[in-house]
Amino acid sequence: MEVSEPRLVLVFSGKRKSGKDYVTDLIQDRLGSDVCCILRLSGPLKQQYAEEHGLDLQQLLGPGPYKEQYRANMIGWGETRRHDDPGFFCRLATREACQPVWVVSDARRQTDLQFFCSEFPRQTQSVRVQSSEKTRKQRGWSFSTGVDDAESECGLDSGVEFDWIITNEADAPSLDEQLQPILKLAEEAVTSSRRRPPDDPVLVL
Ligand SMILES: Nc1ncnc2c1ncn2[C@@H]1O[C@H](COP(=O)(O)OP(=O)(O)OP(=O)(O)O)[C@@H](O)[C@H]1O
Numbered sequence: 473m474e475v476s477e478p479r480l481v482l483v484f485s486g487k488r489k490s491g492k493d494y495v496t497d498l499i500q501d502r503l504g505s506d507v508c509c510i511l512r513l514s515g516p517l518k519q520q521y522a523e524e525h526g527l528d529l530q531q532l533l534g535p536g537p538y539k540e541q542y543r544a545n546m547i548g549w550g551e552t553r554r555h556d557d558p559g560f561f562c563r564l565a566t567r568e569a570c571q572p573v574w575v576v577s578d579a580r581r582q583t584d585l586q587f588f589c590s591e592f593p594r595q596t597q598s599v600r601v602q603s604s605e606k607t608r609k610q611r612g613w614s615f616s617t618g619v620d621d622a623e624s625e626c627g628l629d630s631g632v633e634f635d636w637i638i639t640n641e642a643d644a645p646s647l648d649e650q651l652q653p654i655l656k657l658a659e660e661a662v663t664s665s666r667r668r669p670p671d672d673p674v675l676v677l
């Protein structure tokens with residue numbers, strides 16, 4: 473395997489504007505970037521798409537409205553590449569990761585989750601971020617046919633029992649409170665990686 477072995481892999485998914493980036497940024501902020509990296513499966517996809525189409529990569533990566541005008545085409549473009557190799561973007565996104573805790577911010581398809589569960593069966597934990605449609609609308613979301621009813625948004629709506637569900641709403645318990653057990657798990661994984669040489673067995677979850 474080309475990637476170095478992580479001690480914990482947190483695979484996040486959630487609908488558009490549920491707050492995946494916000495929540496995963498918070499986790500990295502709490503753990504520190506020396507121990508925790510954020511891996512965006514859409515990162516290498518957007519990079520290649522931007523190069524081929526002469527687009528502004530930084531805007532495609534950001535939370536603003538720019539990327540929305542290209543989303544449907546980017547989904548189709550990515551699916552063509554995933555067709556023959558479902559792990560294509562997973563491998564690209566993880567190839568330089570070296571921290572003990574990996575936070576994958578944007579799993580969308582069963583194949584994304586399967587990739588991590590089969591490569592890192594003992595380390596992988598799935599996390600769903602959920603928000604109401606009302607809240608997502610306040611954050612700029614509106615329903616788009618061909619996007620919000622497609623696999624990119626609905627691929628993990630059923631058939632997965634998530635290890636953790638985070639409710640990202642103003643009237644829910646604070647994110648710090650909800651994330652506490654996940655942060656504890658990460659801290660244990662980091663402690664175990666400091667105690668053991670890298671090739672020793674990983675933390676059994
Ligand atoms: N708990 C929160 N408090 C304040 N702002 C938030 C919170 N959660 C999300 N936001 C804001 O809502 C917007 C959407 O959040 P974010 O980009 O994290 O969602 P996402 O699920 O990654 O969306 P997409 O996949 O559609 O880009 C951002 O501007 C973000 O700062």
Ligand SMILES: C[C@@](O)(CCOP(=O)(O)O)CC(=O)O
Pocket residue numbers: 488513514517532533534539543546547550578580624
């Ligand atoms: C094209 C795509 O990667 C866009 C993801 O954008 P974002 O994570 O919502 O910023 C979605 C997909 O791969 O289906």
